[in-house]
Amino acid sequence: MAEVSILVDITKCIGCKSCEVACKQWWQLPAEIASWTGSYQSHSDLSYNRWTMVLFREKETADGGVDWIFRKEQCMHCQKPACVAVCPTQALARRPDGIVDYDPAKCIGCQYCVEFCPFDVPRYDAAANKISKCNMCADRVDAGMEPACVKACPTDALTFGPREKLLAGAEARVAELKEAGVAAQVYNPEAVGGTHYVYVLPQGQPSEFGFPENLRYPSTIGLWKSGLQPVGEGVAALSLVVTLAAAASAAFFNRNRPDGGEHHE
């Protein structure tokens, strides 16, 4: 199956939040009334019932003016998803098309994904004892439709399609912006093998758009999964094997001493 992606062209986003609403509507997530955040941003953060939202930032320009930055936030659907690597019950799984899918029925609420996600995306709810996150509307994709947020976007800041085509489109858009004097770039971070949410960012560091400063795939996963746990499993297995041998040995020696009397060496 060809990999899919969503391209977010920030230069086309008008901050209308249709994507937020469409996501809530499709997944029938309850509304959450929040107090004023001090800006045009609707809520302060993602939540268990808010899988995507538009971050609003103000950035002072060189000439003293103000740039408005809108950046849609949600699960990035990493090529190399840390959450999938640490999820003990395969509630999180990377599909062949690149979507990092989530099955709440399998989730045990351990929150390892919350602790290991380099983008700090999954949100935990204690009452449900589960996490939640964007699954790129995997059900709609399987039915040949676009994800709800993409469908709702009025300016085509969001586009969905085959990954290769969207990546080429992103590069073309960056070239076009550079020609217009905007030092744009594609955000598809190599640290996590690339992401299935690909962004066209106007000038500025990714951190100015709310992305992590030093994005890294957690090396602690290797320490745990390829180091500490196999060592522990090896020692426990050795103990079991030695003990089974001891039980067999006990049967052998006691058969040779059936009377249970004086023990002779």
Add this chain to the structure above:
Amino acid sequence: MSSPVRNGRIRMFNLAERLTHGAAALSFVVLLLSSASMMWSWARWLMPVFGGPRWVALVHVWAGYLFTLALVVALLGGFRSWVLRVLRWGPNDLAFVRHFLAVYFSRHSYADAPPQERFNGGMKAWSLVAIAGGLGVAVTGLLLAFKGSVGHAGFQVVLGLHVLFALLLTAGVIGHVYLAAFHPEARQSFGSMFGDGTVSLEYASTHHAAWLEEVGVKPQRAGRAGVPERAH
């Protein structure tokens, strides 16, 4: 001084020891099986026993609190006797440790080792391993349960250590359970620990002769340890 022997039996484990050991044993079994059902897909079938995906992680955490409580109570309550008796190593303890593998494999009898105290050399060594492993798994477990205290990076490291401590402790527990519940010469102690705390005078004589001397009881003639001698 009246004899501690009643009906040919002598008390080896008092009520406090049996209760704390019971709480630790019960919680350990729950902790081991619940984590197995989470960590290994081949053990997933056990998960419904602990309430399925909705409850298993929470059951694990609460069993961890019980385990930690049992460990702390045992350490505080038994600290004095542990320091005075268990940490004190004599030549007979070391001699027992030298016999240990042969005894474990039933090639030697317990009676082949020199007379042992209430806690033999192997039990003394196990107490160190169990307490170190128990503290390791309990402290890392508490840090995971109160993860706000360590942050994301801290959690990631502590989780690996928790898994390691748990598996190392399990390796020791496998041997402990074999000796106490299945070893032909030692399995009588299982019924004692999970029963009224007494062992037969015969068992005490072959396994803990120095202890009997200490409490003023004359050990019986040593036979093949723990196995009744044939009537002549």
